[in-house]
Amino acid sequence: TLVEERHAVAVVGSGMVGKSWAIVFAKAGHPVRLYDVFPDAASKAIPAIHSMAQQLKEADLLGDLTSSADELVSRITAAATLEEAVENVVWIQECVPETVELKKAACFEIQKALRNEKVKASFPTQLSEIVIGSSSSAIPSSSFTNELDDDVKRRCLITHPVNPVHLIPLVEIVPASYTDPEVTSRAREVLLKVGKKPIVVKKEIDSFILNRLQSAVLNEAFKLVEEDYISPEDLDITMKDGLGLRWSFMGPFETIDLNAPHGVSDYAQRYSGNMFKLAQQQSEPRKWTDEVVKTVNDARRGLLDVEKLGERSKWRDARLMQLVKQKEELDKK
Ligand code: NAI
Incomplete structure (x- = not known):
């Protein structure tokens, strides 16, 4: 059975990530049930979701299926119980805090709710067609789903x-x-349908792909600052006015494909010796010392008071909206 817009989605955990997932699914037309273990947390999340949706509307990013923030929010309900949240859903998105214990507990609660007779009778599909996705940003799911029943x-x-x-x-x-x-192919299909760009990591690895790439960059960045090759301010400029410009629309592999007249093999022939030398210099693991963290923090605080981080996050979101919109338009061409 194909997943359709009328099919409901449950979001478990109404924190920062849960609220945003609710927007993603509601924007694509799905009824969304938001559940949180803390009473009232889910209903209190709704006004916050409304103002996020309003920002999307102002940036003309609500998509073709949603005409207003009110319409988007009308598709989202706060569920009082997990059973109520998962009734007749095709997708459950787990968004509880990032510890094995909390994720495990939430998954057992989800399993119990799915076994509820009323819930079982309600499915438009069957359990055998539901996707249970976890928002975990580092912990592979086998660490917290392995003790669930097979089905x-x-x-x-x-x-x-x-x-x-x-x-x-x-x-x-x-x-x-x-x-x-x-389930993997269904997840991919549904995510594409709700406007996401999914990638499939072929087997489990800690922190998956994006955060591993981010950590390689951050570790090198802290090292270069610690050894006093560069100031934190100039390091950020290197990315935002250099590497990052290309990386916002091409990956590193496409980048190198275009950086040698005959593509990747040519690039490798020219530069892989030097890259290997650098990899050897970069291979020694090291902690971010208190001292280097202070250096970077002081540099950032010189540019922005800590009280202004919230305001600056709004600026980031506004910039991101412009970029996402431009990319959407250019990708169509
Ligand atoms: P958060 O702390 O803002 O929200 C977690 C919510 O889950 C809280 O409202 C809490 O009351 C609720 N909760 C706890 N146990 C529950 C249970 N058993 N059932 C229902 N609700 C429960 O956390 P945040 O930032 O939203 O993160 C959620 C997940 O998303 C984590 O795994 C995190 O690593 C991941 N993630 C976070 C990103 C971020 O930038 N914050 C980005 C991508 C993923």
Whole structure:
């Protein structure tokens, strides 16, 4: 059965990521049930979702299916119980805090809710067609779904979004070894349909792909500052006015393909010797010392008071909206 707009979605955990996932699915037309273990948290999330949706509307990013923030929010309801949240859903998105214990507890609660007789009778599809995606940003799902019953754990995988989740298209899909391959392909299909850009990580690895790339860059950045090759301010300029410009629309592989007349093989022939030398220099693991963290923090605080981080995040979101919109338009050409 194909997943259709009328099919409901449950979002479990109404924090920062849960609110954004609710927007993603509601924007694409799905009824969304938002559940949180803390009473009132989900209903209190609704006004916050409204103002996020309003910002999307102002940036003309609500898409073709949604005409206003009110319409988007009208598709989202706060569910009082988990059973109520998962009744007749085709997708459950887990968004509880990032610890094995909390994720495990939430998954057992989801399994219990799915076994509820009323819930079982309500499905438009069957349990055998539900996707249970976890927003985990580092912990592979086998660490917290492996003790579930077979028929449930086959439906579980990671669907890791990127903050701010309603603006950044990427989602990392990471199946466990026991995830039904049909669930992986369904997850991909649904995410594409709701406007995301999913990638499939072929087997489990800690922190998946995006955060591993981010950590390689950050580790090198801290090292270069610690050894006093560069100031924190100039390091940020290197990315935002250099590498990052290309990386916002081409990956590193496409980048090097265009950086030698005959493509990747040519590039490798010319530069892989030097890259290997650099990899050797970069291979020594080191901690971010208190001192280097202070250097970077002081540099940032010289540019922005800590009280202004919230305001600056709004500026970031506005810039991201412009970029996402431009990319959408240019990708169409
Ligand atoms: P958060 O702390 O803002 O929200 C978590 C919510 O889950 C809270 O409202 C809490 O009351 C609720 N909760 C806890 N146990 C629950 C349960 N058993 N059932 C229902 N609700 C429960 O956390 P945040 O930032 O939204 O993160 C959620 C997940 O998303 C984490 O795994 C995180 O690593 C991941 N993630 C976070 C990103 C970020 O930038 N914050 C980006 C991508 C993924």
